[in-house]
Amino acid sequence: VFKSGLMMKPIFDKARANPKKVVFAEGEDERVLRAVRTIIDDKLATPILIGRPRVVKARIEKIGIDLKIGRDFELVNPQKDSRYKDYWQLYHEIMQRSGITPDIAKAIVRTRPTVIASLMVQRGEADAMLAGLTGRFPKILQHIQEVLGCKNGVQQAATLSGISTEYGNFFFCDTYVNPDPNAEQIADSAILAAEKLRDFGKIPRIALLSYSSFGSRDGESPNKMRKALQIIQAKAPDLEIEGEMEADIALIPELRESIFPNSKLKGRANLFMMPNLDSANMAINLLRNFTKGVTVGPILLGCKQAAHVLIPTASVRRIINMTAIAVVDAQHKDAER
Structure with a gap:
């Protein structure tokens, strides 16, 4: 098998x-x-x-x-x-x-x-x-x-990569296309990626990742992810998504609950929206090698x-x-x- x-x-x-x-x-x-x-x-x-x-x-x-x-x-x-x-x-x-x-x-x-x-x-x-x-x-x-x-209303195609590990199945976006997507592109990609997760039989639980958690720090990356969240909430208000947040907070619900109890994201995230191509590509390759997981993709979106x-x-x-x-x-x- x-x-x-x-x-x-x-x-x-x-x-x-x-x-x-x-x-x-x-x-x-x-x-x-x-x-x-x-x-x-x-x-x-x-x-x-x-x-x-x-x-x-x-x-x-x-x-x-x-x-x-x-x-x-x-x-x-x-x-x-x-x-x-x-x-x-x-x-x-x-x-x-x-x-x-x-x-x-x-x-x-x-x-x-x-x-x-x-x-x-x-x-x-x-x-x-x-x-x-x-x-x-x-x-x-x-x-x-x-x-x-591209599909109507989509600025730029993106890619979604999945990985199957002993700890569960996780998805990362954008792993191959956009070196530095803007907030609108991240929002488009998140909505498209969520649709694809449903094809895999998954309920998308989305984390917008950065080096800041819920306004704890300012900078180009956290500001971009905050703006992406606003766009996504306007376009797809039913999505279970939260951000911006650090990776450990996306993975550990108890930690997230302790610092941001009103989070719309419940449980462990399974779709990680990354601020740029560097972070997305490195994250999935590190995870694949550390866990001996098997990757699926890249899946072209848009x-x-x-x-x-x-x-x-x-x-x-x-x-x-x-x-x-x-x-x-x-x-x-x-x-x-």
Whole structure:
């Protein structure tokens, strides 16, 4: 049993109830091929892979798994696809005022599988996408946002990372995208992250973290988190959220009760909103190594369509987990239409 299994069970159950078409930008990667076999067996999604047929066939034979192009998955060949003209023309239409000429659009669509995957989702040929096993996270995210954009009212996408430990499941935001989010961006991310926790079967209990607790100190970080709290309370007054506070106060209810008895947050927090990218990324990596916990994510928040950016070190299990999360996202997008 994988360590992330219990944490992911509600997501897997939802995905199996209504599988969606998921396109994988790095369809030639052996990890994707191994993941696809499990995704098919577990009926989580209908996979679409981007890759060269010769390379994909050779790698399937090399790793010795029972997969066949056409029977088990659709393969999009970036070097030869009947929709190539439609793709580059759509990409040019989207990017023509960003210095992208028709010739540049043609070259990008031939060579950037993330762009192809994004265009497939935009055109409705796939319901969700995963990319990022090769390349740098910011560049992959840039391609996705250029084609798909952010949800209405969301300033900037963000990421949520979860960790399963012997002490419980915890979530951190924003772990990969915004170096120094403003109060409005933190508020947007908190509301989106709370929605995602419900997909995991969790009641979101949110702590806005800083080096100050309930006005004990002033400074750029605590002031920002206080402002974020005001925005969240106006937009989502039913959320169980409190701040700003130090990390130990978020984790120890008795300590919080002793210094701030009127806290709206009851019990131990499970969603930690961090003041910047440094603190979020370091916090989850320290916790993962100290507890030997297993992480899930990064989960992209705020994208107009169902899309996620994998990290280059992603394991087969992480790809499977993120596929299920992408399917559930796509289900939500359908419900919103």
